[in-house]
Amino acid sequence: MDEGLLQRIEAFLVESAIPQSVFGHETARDPRLVHDLRAGRRCGRRLVCRMEHFMNKWRADRRAGHVRPRGDLRFSQPRHQGEN
Numbered sequence: 001m002d003e004g005l006l007q008r009i010e011a012f013l014v015e016s017a018i019p020q021s022v023f024g025h026e027t028a029r030d031p032r033l034v035h036d037l038r039a040g041r042r043c044g045r046r047l048v049c050r051m052e053h054f055m056n057k058w059r060a061d062r063r064a065g066h067v068r069p070r071g072d073l074r075f076s077q078p079r080h081q082g083e084n
Contacts, residue, residue, distance in 0.1 A: 005048060006037050012055045016062075027051045 024033030061067045
């Protein structure tokens, strides 16, 4: 695996505030992906492309104003009127 890839993923996780388990689930349906990459897991070209695509798409969506916080349950359900 490209050692720079893990550094780019780490920087993306800080930038996006996306939990590592959500990133892994979104890119590979594997919530332990980032943990395993830190432990030395090697991945193929298809997975690398999916991770790069996810990060690039998130950044493009953020620039377009279409990004909302991910992995935060407070944003997954509509709030009812009268709640604090």
